[in-house]
Amino acid sequence: MAAVPPVSATAGALAYQRRAFVLMTVVLAVAPLLVYPVFMMKVMCFALFACAFNLLIGYAGLLSFGHAMFFGLASYATAHAAKVWGLTPELAILFGTAVATALGFVAGSLAIRRLGIYFAMITLALAQMVYFFALQAPFTGGEDGIQAVPRGRLFGIIDLTSQFSMYLLVLTIFLGGFLLIYRIVHSPFGQVLKAIRENESRAVSLGYDVDRYKLLAFVLSAGLAGLAGSTKSLVFQLASLTDVHWTMSGEVVLMTLLGGLGTIFGPVIGAAVIITMQNYLAQLGAWVTVVQGLIFVVCVLSFRRGIVGEIGHALKKAL
Secondary structure (H helix, E strand, C coil), X not given: CCCCCCXXXXXXXHXXXXXXXXXXXXXXXXXXXXXXXXXXXXXXXXXXXXXXXXXXXXXXXXXXXXXXXXXXXXXXXXXXXXXXXXXXXXXXXXXXXXXXXXXXXXXXXXXXXXXXHHHHHHXXXXXXXXXXXXXXXHHHCHHHCEECCCCCEECCCEECCCHHHHHHHHHHHHHHHHHHHHHHHCCHHHHHHHHHHXXXXXXXXXXXXXXXXXXXXXXXXXXXXXXXHHHHHHHHCEECHHHHCHHHHHHHHHHHHHHCCXXXXXXXXXXXXXXXXXXXXXXXXXXXXXXXXXXXXXXXXXXXXXXXHHHHHHHHHHC
């Protein structure tokens, strides 16, 4: 199936995006009053993860099948730093993010040497290496993972054992990461990424160092995915093999495609839909994945641009 190009960011579309951001912020701010706060924190962590993945595939055109390695390794690094080294929450999160960013540089330097399916397979192979490292390394806890991770006190002052304080931290991190991605996408750097995605040969002929741009996009995506994983480990006070398993990479692909590939808000909506399904259909057991598959098939056949992509397309026609 041919890829559908994302909706172009016209002035009218940008105005709608700003309004949508304000609406999203308000909804997330009042959500804990109506919904279990831990559920909403999980949605925001995975929404940031999906947005980071979308930065790579939706705007640079690079499909990674191993993005869970950044999410999961950062989760382990943050959990270990907080529990064993006794770092404060902000330092533990920064450490986890830095580890994911460094891994992103190494993995990206290897992966961008190839294109298409070969690029995807390299990322998958590297992710499997990270998975077995997490399984065998002595400090990761093996199949038990790292449990009872202390949330600690933010800046030595704010007690994160309070759900309200933890929620505010997660909301701040999510909105900060989201705005950073928004700024990247609408910057000259983001425009070059789109040019590379559309026609890499033409971008090379115009004098752009394509490999350098793709590597930077890969590293930024890895760092933001690591930020999401680091935050998640503090929310659930747990880092487990699930975080680095290949199925986690599959879930983030599903979230992005369902919400809308190459759209700003698509990954957020996709993550919210998938996490809601997993939470409220948990009683179905293993059948949850079957239901997700059916919904995904229906969505691909009915609206190829994804939920937000179809909405954006309709607004573009109306403008």
